[in-house]
Amino acid sequence: DTAVSQTPKYLVTQMGNDKSIKCEQNLGHDTMYWYKQDSKKFLKIMFSYNNKELIINETVPNRFSPKSPDKAHLNLHINSLELGDSAVYFCASSTTRGELFFGEGSRLTVL
């Protein structure tokens, strides 16, 4: 069973479109994250939710809106996609000891 699963794994879309990436974890963790890894391979934290509440928002443009319907899900919606949004987006969840478990990533390509 996959612990942290993201869909879709690949997403190719045009500039200006709106898209969503879904994430689910079956580990029973309270905290979930979104990270972005760009072409230079730098992993940057974007958001963190604890039990459906936003706790970290790292100066991400307003076009990015995370949604947590319950503590097992953290979805990422992106409006008006730009070329610079092309990256691999990783979802993660963490134990109370700070051990992060990552999904396989969703590769977004904006044309």
Place this chain on the structure above:
Amino acid sequence: DAKTTQPTSMDCAEGRAANLPCNHSTISGNEYVYWYRQIHSQGPQYIIHGLKNNETNEMASLIITEDRKSSTLILPHATLRDTAVYYCIVSYGDKIIFGKGTRLHILP
């Protein structure tokens, strides 16, 4: 911003111990040292973490100096599958920030 310094890359012969250093001279008293690795384009994988005592698990050992300003991750018998980028992170709480890491090449 990452609060750690790691070498950009390292090589290690297959079957030998890989020792990956990390400097974290500004670490606070309540911050933990975490190690993760990322194999190719997969999601990062948790390896080990510690506060001040040395730690060992099935993957690796973590040696933290007494002043806690540096640490070493040890992979006791490196295999080709250990080729990856290894990240050393200091953190307390939910904000885990990744730096550039060390690219470890295991040589056959």
